[in-house]
Amino acid sequence: MFEGLGSKLGDIFDKLRKRGALSEADVNAAMREVRIALLEADVALPVVKEFIDKVRARAVGQEVIRSVTPGQQVIKIVHDNLVEMLGSEASAINTVAVPPVPILMVGLQGSGKTTTTAKIGRMLQREQKKKVLMASLDVQRPAAQEQLRVLGEQAGVPTLPIVPGQQPVEIALRAMTAGRLNGYDVVLLDTAGRLSIDDALMAEVAAVRDAVHPVETLLVADAMTGQDAVATARNFKERIGLTGIVLTRVDGDARGGAALSMRAVTGCPIKLIGVGEKLDAIEPFHPERIAGRILGMGDVVSLVEKAKEVIDEAEAEKMARKITKGEFDLNDLLQQLRQLSKMGGLGGLMGLLPGIGKIKKQMAEAKIDDRIIKRQEAIILSMTPEERAKPAMIHASRKRRIALGSGTTVQDVNKLLKQHAEMAKMMKRVGKLGPKGLMRGGLGNLLGGLGGPGGPGGLPPGFPRG
Amino acid sequence: MNGKLGWFARLRAGLSRTSSRISEGVGAIFTRRKLDDETLQELEELLISADLGPATAARLTANLAKTRFGKEVSPEEVRTALAEDVAEILEPVARPLDVNRGMRPHVILVVGVNGSGKTTTIGKLAKQFRDDGKSVMLAAGDTFRAAAIEQLQIWGDRVGAPVIAKAAGADAAGLAYDALAAARNQGIDVLLIDTAGRLHNKQNLMDELAKVVRVIGKQDPTAPHDTLLVLDATVGQNAHQQVETFKAMVNVTGLVMTKLDGTAKGGVVVGLADRFGLPVHAVGVGESADDLRPFDPRDFARSLMGLAQ
Numbered sequence: 210m211f212e213g214l215g216s217k218l219g220d221i222f223d224k225l226r227k228r229g230a231l232s233e234a235d236v237n238a239a240m241r242e243v244r245i246a247l248l249e250a251d252v253a254l255p256v257v258k259e260f261i262d263k264v265r266a267r268a269v270g271q272e273v274i275r276s277v278t279p280g281q282q283v284i285k286i287v288h289d290n291l292v293e294m295l296g297s298e299a300s301a302i303n304t305v306a307v308p309p310v311p312i313l314m315v316g317l318q319g320s321g322k323t324t325t326t327a328k329i330g331r332m333l334q335r336e337q338k339k340k341v342l343m344a345s346l347d348v349q350r351p352a353a354q355e356q357l358r359v360l361g362e363q364a365g366v367p368t369l370p371i372v373p374g375q376q377p378v379e380i381a382l383r384a385m386t387a388g389r390l391n392g393y394d395v396v397l398l399d400t401a402g403r404l405s406i407d408d409a410l411m412a413e414v415a416a417v418r419d420a421v422h423p424v425e426t427l428l429v430a431d432a433m434t435g436q437d438a439v440a441t442a443r444n445f446k447e448r449i450g451l452t453g454i455v456l457t458r459v460d461g462d463a464r465g466g467a468a469l470s471m472r473a474v475t476g477c478p479i480k481l482i483g484v485g486e487k488l489d490a491i492e493p494f495h496p497e498r499i500a501g502r503i504l505g506m507g508d509v510v511s512l513v514e515k516a517k518e519v520i521d522e523a524e525a526e527k528m529a530r531k532i533t534k535g536e537f538d539l540n541d542l543l544q545q546l547r548q549l550s551k552m553g554g555l556g557g558l559m560g561l562l563p564g565i566g567k568i569k570k571q572m573a574e575a576k577i578d579d580r581i582i583k584r585q586e587a588i589i590l591s592m593t594p595e596e597r598a599k600p601a602m603i604h605a606s607r608k609r610r611i612a613l614g615s616g617t618t619v620q621d622v623n624k625l626l627k628q629h630a631e632m633a634k635m636m637k638r639v640g641k642l643g644p645k646g647l648m649r650g651g652l653g654n655l656l657g658g659l660g661g662p663g664g665p666g667g668l669p670p671g672f673p674r675g
Numbered sequence: 676m677n678g679k680l681g682w683f684a685r686l687r688a689g690l691s692r693t694s695s696r697i698s699e700g701v702g703a704i705f706t707r708r709k710l711d712d713e714t715l716q717e718l719e720e721l722l723i724s725a726d727l728g729p730a731t732a733a734r735l736t737a738n739l740a741k742t743r744f745g746k747e748v749s750p751e752e753v754r755t756a757l758a759e760d761v762a763e764i765l766e767p768v769a770r771p772l773d774v775n776r777g778m779r780p781h782v783i784l785v786v787g788v789n790g791s792g793k794t795t796t797i798g799k800l801a802k803q804f805r806d807d808g809k810s811v812m813l814a815a816g817d818t819f820r821a822a823a824i825e826q827l828q829i830w831g832d833r834v835g836a837p838v839i840a841k842a843a844g845a846d847a848a849g850l851a852y853d854a855l856a857a858a859r860n861q862g863i864d865v866l867l868i869d870t871a872g873r874l875h876n877k878q879n880l881m882d883e884l885a886k887v888v889r890v891i892g893k894q895d896p897t898a899p900h901d902t903l904l905v906l907d908a909t910v911g912q913n914a915h916q917q918v919e920t921f922k923a924m925v926n927v928t929g930l931v932m933t934k935l936d937g938t939a940k941g942g943v944v945v946g947l948a949d950r951f952g953l954p955v956h957a958v959g960v961g962e963s964a965d966d967l968r969p970f971d972p973r974d975f976a977r978s979l980m981g982l983a984q
Contacts, residue, residue, distance in 0.1 A: 244720075245729060248720065248723045248724075248729060249729055249912060250912075251726075251911030251912055251913070253724065254720055254721075254723065254724035317909060317934070317937065318790070318792070318934060319789070319790025319791060319792055319907055319934075320790060321789065321790055323821075349962065350795075350826070351825070351826045351829035351830065352822040352823075352825035352826040352828075352829060353822070353826075355821075355822040355825050356820070356821045356822035356823075356825075356826075357821075358821075358822075359821035359822055359843075360821045363821070404934075404936060404937040404938070405937070405938060406937060406938055431790065431907075431909065431910075433788070433907075433909075433910050433911060433913040433914075434909050434910070434911060434939075435726040435909060435910055435911025435912065435939065435942075435943060436723075436724050436725065436726050436911065436939075436940075436942075437726070437908075437909045437937070437938050437939035437940070438909075440938035440939075441909070441937075441938060441939075444938070458788070458789065458874060460874060460876075460877075461788070461874040461875070461876060461913065462874075462875075462876040462913065462916055463911065463912075463913035463916075464912070464913070466911070467911070486789075486819070
């Protein structure tokens with residue numbers, strides 16, 4: 210149900226048809242779409258406003274790079290700012306203190322604290338060779354302590370023996386004592402899920418904090434969280450004090466706007482993300498990935514940058530003029546094929562786009578790879594200049610010659626000609642949109658034409674189309 | 676600590692925190708202002724900020740524009756009008772869970788993403804059915820999560836309901852089959868089947884859930900008689916994908932929204948009602964067994980808008 214921001218902004222700027230610097234009106238129009246996109250991605254409203262103000266100020270007056278549309282230019286600015294706001298610096302779990310180092314895990318019910326605790330315990334033990342002890346202070350939910358014990362067994366991380374009837378502060382102190390006596394480096398304290406407005410339970414976790422003085426207090430939060438992310442993160446920050454955030458269920462399909470909200474409200478880094486049910490499914494946080502996801506697109510910015518590098522502007526202009534006149538011959542197709550190769554081939558291009566897995570599979574099934582591009586290039590190169598300019602003149606005997614010359618078959622030649630005919634038809638339509646439509650429409654249709662079973666729909670929605 | 680307060684007071688107390696944010700916002704927008712485009716846009720965003728979702732927010736705002744555009748309107752009027760519109764959307768979906776439809780056992784399958792509150796909801800439902808004098812059996816179908824079986828067993832002990840369980844890691848479909856057979860043998864009134872939490876975009880886990888439904892149907896083609904999707908009130912717009920996928924895979928027949936006693940408003944339920952029309956059977960407003968309540972659309976809507984009852 211979500212439309213990628215890329216195509217939305219594309220629509221706006223297609224209407225504006227402006228070149229040169231971004232005017233305030235352009236930027237305002239774009240910012241309305243950016244705002245909706247962020248809200249759809251569950252970024253909290255106050256954070257959206259703050260973000261938009263910042264981006265607007267930076268975008269106005271920016272020069273638009275030729276061959277890149279203003280829409281893409283704005284996306285790049287938005288994306289860069291998003292990455293910046295999400296925190297570009299990597300931030301690991303801090304275990305530098307006098308051992309045993311206490312780490313406190315807090316969060317709402319069902320956010321994934323216990324599983325995350327076991328994942329972090331396993332990670333610290335395996336990757337940093339720390340001796341880790343885990344203890345559950347959850348005396349609320351039935352069998353919560355048992356859950357951590359079982360997970361500890363699975364992860365090979367020791368847990369504090371359960372003493373029925375003990376209260377959270379007692380358990381925490383017992384864990385620290387056990388940690389000291391048995392030479393543990395880290396003591397992970399998993400707490401009960403609690404509402405940030407539940408005074409009694411918030412006081413309880415504050416008492417635990419005061420008893421053990423944790424080096425890290427991590428808020429575990431669900432990537433599916435909506436607008437509430439702000440209230441929850443702020444309350445936990447104010448009542449308990451936080452040093453970092455762990456975002457769970459990033460393997461779901463939520464857009465993850467909560468990451469931006471919580472980062473903005475608490476100023477705390479997002480340290481880790483949970484990406485699956487298995488105990489090794491925990492990873493460092495990469496702001497670019499979440500930024501692309503919030504905007505509903507893959508790494509479009511890299512794509513824009515690549516396009517900027519390889520597309521010769523003069524050539525693009527020339528082709529644009531031809532296309533507006535409805536001319537698109539095999540020479541133009543050749544040029545597009547070569548541009549595609551320069552951008553890293555289909556594989557390279559696909560790697561930059563969202564929903565790659567599915568398309569790659571489709572391409573594999575249809576046996577489409579970069580060799581096809583090479584082969585098509587060879588076919589065109591085996592044609593005479595007249596043939597390239599007037600494909601209609603290519604009849605049976607010429608086809609046989611071309612096939613022979615390029616080491617392909619007549620069917621391959623036919624396929625290429627048919628594809629070209631379809632593209633030329635599309636190009637005529639693209640031409641009506643003006644020069645800007647060229648690159649996007651050209652590549653999009655080219656890929657669509659090659660898409661086999663994927664057909665013209667083979668491109669993910671985030672990919673800007675003419 | 677707050678056990679003396681009625682559930683509604685607690686729901687309202689919970690809702691009023693963020694709804695007061697909405698109402699302050701609405702107040703700020705409308706004080707001595709005509710209802711113009713800019714105001715409508717801000718209003719739309721405010722609804723979005725309560726997780727109502729862009730589509731529903733747009734629909735509600737458009738509705739408001741139709742009747743009041745260009746007029747001087749007070750914040751109170753706007754809120755009342757919005758609450759009425761929200762209630763109107765919710766009215767058709769507020770339908771309690773009916774287990775008196777002559778099935779024996781009445782089989783209820785409970786599904787949802789991880790951490791939404793399935794097991795707790797089952798415990799609360801079991802308590803209510805027991806209070807109504809029904810015999811209840813629980814099936815510990817979450818054989819994946821550590822200690823999920825123990826968690827359900829504790830609930831079973833609390834409410835006096837037998838729990839059918841196998842070792843962790845056992846086949847959930849086989850367990851559901853056995854539980855249904857046992858419930859039929861013992862003439863149980865209501866069988867509640869727990870399932871492991873799963874993200875809806877994990878195809879293999881969803882297939883596994885579809886298998887549970889298939890296997891239940893082998894003994895009783897009409898079962899499960901209700902398939903409840905449990906949603907956490909903190910969820911944002913991803914709830915749409917959750918409902919869509921779970922509905923397609925296991926024919927969800929109704930929703931339960933949990934954790935409405937926090938700062939989250941669960942406004943997405945309005946968008947869900949608008950789009951899917953699935954009944955909302957109950958809302959969870961606390962951790963104790965009595966905190967699962969029928970869903971009252973009017974109260975919910977008015978609370979959401981920060982209005983007195």
